[in-house]
Amino acid sequence: MATTENPLQKAHDEEIVLETGIGPAITGDFEVPLGVKPPRKSVWGVFREMPVLVKMGTFWLLIVLFSSIYAQLDTKVFNGSLPLADPNLQLNGFNPATGEFGTGAPLESPSWDQPLGTDALARDSFARAVHGSYVSVTVVVVSVTCGVVVGGLLGSLVGFVRGKTETLVMAALDVLLAFPALILLLALVSMFEVRDLFVISFVIGLLSIPAYSRVSRANSLAISNREFVMAAQAIGTKRWTILRREIIPNVLPTLLAYAMVAAAAVIVVEGTLSFLGLSVQLPQASWGNMINQARRDIKANFGQVLYPSVIMTLTVLALNQVGDFFQRRGAHRGSSL
Amino acid sequence: MAKTIAFVLVRLIATLFAVTFLTFSLTALLPGDPVDTILGTGPRTPGIEEQIREDLNLDDPFIVRYVSWLGNAVSGDLGQSYITDQPVSDTIRQRLPVTAQLAFMSIFMAVVVAVPIGVLGAYRQGKWQDSTTSAGVQVALSIPNFIVGIFLIWLFAVQLNWLPASNWNRLSDGVADNLKTSILPASSLALAQMALFSRLVRSDMIATLQENYILSARAKGLSDRYILFRHALRPSSLSLMTIIGIAFGALLGGTVVIETLFAVPGLGLALISAINSRDILVIQGITVFIAAMFVIINTVVDLLYAVFDPRIRRS
Numbered sequence: 001m002a003t004t005e006n007p008l009q010k011a012h013d014e015e016i017v018l019e020t021g022i023g024p025a026i027t028g029d030f031e032v033p034l035g036v037k038p039p040r041k042s043v044w045g046v047f048r049e050m051p052v053l054v055k056m057g058t059f060w061l062l063i064v065l066f067s068s069i070y071a072q073l074d075t076k077v078f079n080g081s082l083p084l085a086d087p088n089l090q091l092n093g094f095n096p097a098t099g100e101f102g103t104g105a106p107l108e109s110p111s112w113d114q115p116l117g118t119d120a121l122a123r124d125s126f127a128r129a130v131h132g133s134y135v136s137v138t139v140v141v142v143s144v145t146c147g148v149v150v151g152g153l154l155g156s157l158v159g160f161v162r163g164k165t166e167t168l169v170m171a172a173l174d175v176l177l178a179f180p181a182l183i184l185l186l187a188l189v190s191m192f193e194v195r196d197l198f199v200i201s202f203v204i205g206l207l208s209i210p211a212y213s214r215v216s217r218a219n220s221l222a223i224s225n226r227e228f229v230m231a232a233q234a235i236g237t238k239r240w241t242i243l244r245r246e247i248i249p250n251v252l253p254t255l256l257a258y259a260m261v262a263a264a265a266v267i268v269v270e271g272t273l274s275f276l277g278l279s280v281q282l283p284q285a286s287w288g289n290m291i292n293q294a295r296r297d298i299k300a301n302f303g304q305v306l307y308p309s310v311i312m313t314l315t316v317l318a319l320n321q322v323g324d325f326f327q328r329r330g331a332h333r334g335s336s337l
Numbered sequence: 338m339a340k341t342i343a344f345v346l347v348r349l350i351a352t353l354f355a356v357t358f359l360t361f362s363l364t365a366l367l368p369g370d371p372v373d374t375i376l377g378t379g380p381r382t383p384g385i386e387e388q389i390r391e392d393l394n395l396d397d398p399f400i401v402r403y404v405s406w407l408g409n410a411v412s413g414d415l416g417q418s419y420i421t422d423q424p425v426s427d428t429i430r431q432r433l434p435v436t437a438q439l440a441f442m443s444i445f446m447a448v449v450v451a452v453p454i455g456v457l458g459a460y461r462q463g464k465w466q467d468s469t470t471s472a473g474v475q476v477a478l479s480i481p482n483f484i485v486g487i488f489l490i491w492l493f494a495v496q497l498n499w500l501p502a503s504n505w506n507r508l509s510d511g512v513a514d515n516l517k518t519s520i521l522p523a524s525s526l527a528l529a530q531m532a533l534f535s536r537l538v539r540s541d542m543i544a545t546l547q548e549n550y551i552l553s554a555r556a557k558g559l560s561d562r563y564i565l566f567r568h569a570l571r572p573s574s575l576s577l578m579t580i581i582g583i584a585f586g587a588l589l590g591g592t593v594v595i596e597t598l599f600a601v602p603g604l605g606l607a608l609i610s611a612i613n614s615r616d617i618l619v620i621q622g623i624t625v626f627i628a629a630m631f632v633i634i635n636t637v638v639d640l641l642y643a644v645f646d647p648r649i650r651r652s
Binding site: 174175178179180181182183184186187188190191192264268271272275276278291295298299302305309312313316317320321 | 627
């Protein structure tokens with residue numbers, strides 16, 4: 001992996017470490033592919049380029065995405081008739097669907113019927129994990145959309161127009177960045193007693209805007225100095241058109257690579273909130289609250305802590321790997337010319 | 338130089354204003370009667386509502402309240418909890434040393450482990466030592482700290498029964514007793530920091546090892562170890578210092594979940610208990626304190642960087 005990069009350049013880039021509020025520290029290498037139109041590759045072609053581990057990561061992310069959609073379809077459209085256990089049904093209690101008392105037990109080990117066993121309230125942990133993925137996916141989708149659209153536009157814009165607008169916008173964002181994001185989030189969520197998944201996701205998205213703006217501004221600055229932008233200016237193209245046709249399409253690939261790494265951080269932040277009991281309301285399952293509930297019975301059944309922890313860690317790892325891959329790929333394209 | 342310092346200080350003050358204003362307006366924006374919000378579900382003695390109204394100047398306009406609150410805050414008075422009747426500044430004074438100890442310990446552990454790993458990775462770049470440590474670093478960066486904490490509890494408290502799963506012995510009770518209760522929380526916080534630091538040291542050092550003065554040191558016949566740790570590590574200390582500063586600020590916030598998990602009576606746990614009892618004024622006080630610390634630490638790091646790195650000093 002290391003041999004394919006120019007170590008000197010990379011090391012130099014990584015010297016610039018910026019804090020970014022929510023989201024990983026930007027290590028300076030989320031800049032690069034300066035306006036090179038890449039040879040278009042099919043999705044399959046990109047997939048084949050990936051190293052084995054990144055392929056596995058992509059595969060895992062697709063599973064998580066599919067689970068969240070499946071869980072949502074099951075509850076919203078099919079009223080629980082799809083083949084997946086009810087995540088909130090206590091298997092040792094009364095089952096309104098059958099009119100009988102269940103024969104399950106709490107803290108069971110994995111079996112054919114319950115692939116991940118049951119939790120302390122005798123609920124099917126596999127079903128809960130599948131439904132929990134919906135929470136993580138929602139937070140990621142909403143916050144990344146927020147970041148890419150608002151942060152990306154803002155950054156591209158000020159990087160291109162420069163001047164007072166840039167100073168002002170970046171100063172304002174720096175203030176937001178100066179806040180320890182997790183603490184601000186805790187204060188917000190607890191004071192206003194927010195428990196709605198979309199509101200929480202939106203707040204997380206809002207707090208991650210500065211990081212996205214920084215990344216896109218840095219790229220936009222570099223691209224604005226390129227010949228094709230000057231050429232467009234020289235023939236009198238409108239600034240808005242230049243922004244739309246030249247700057248943004250070139251900022252986007254790097255920004256999306258950053259978005260994947262930022263998404264990993266967002267999952268951890270939501271997991272932390274859930275773990276502290278400050279995210280979605282129980283009994284709705286999320287990976288964080290599954291871990292929190294299971295840790296009380298860590299002696300009796302460690303598996304119940306292990307499974308959601310592994311699922312969450314794998315997701316974070318996969319996002320990091322895939323994000324790194326796309327970032328490296330972008331860097332390559334830029335340097336090969 | 339003076340210009341740089343002046344600029345940094347102006348920015349610091351502006352940011353502090355913004356941060357305090359933001360936190361203060363959070364409480365002011367809460368719906369409903371502030372007195373009800375502040376008292377929450379706590380007991381109500383007769384006359385307390387009037388007293389709160391008077392203490393907090395609730396009848397004044399927002400800006401006036403902010404200015405007087407800020408004045409008090411600067412002089413160390415962050416108000417008091419009407420639920421526990423304890424001044425917020427007292428809570429902070431009692432809890433801060435614990436959190437600070439955790440933060441220092443975990444950064445110390447992270448640096449001690451990270452530097453040799455990073456040096457090894459750079460020295461053996463592309464060899465199996467490098468790829469193994471790099472993979473380990475990738476994984477370490479991806480495990481949320483509370484999951485690390487739970488696994489440490491499972492391993493050392495449940496399985497091996499060597500260390501307590503929670504509880505806290507103060508440093509004044511003896512270093513050994515304190516270590517017993519602080520080593521697990523500090524390690525859970527240290528893992529991700531360690532990964533970050535070692536990645537930085539590795540990439541920094543790969544660049545340094547290409548320099549001419551390393552070649553000349555080698556030509557003089559100095560041992561590899563001497564060159565690595567005496568000559569090559571020095572330029573990395575600057576970036577390491579920066580990232581440590583940033584990590585320290587981030588840890589002040591990051592300890593919240595670990596302190597809750599291990600029942601460590603630090604600032605983070607105080608914040609969580611305040612959240613659970615909906616003690617708005619304590620939430621506000623601790624939030625503003627942590628935020629201010631965070632801003633100040635980052636500024637100090639900026640300044641130190643400017644002082645030590647002549648390249649920045651010149652521009």
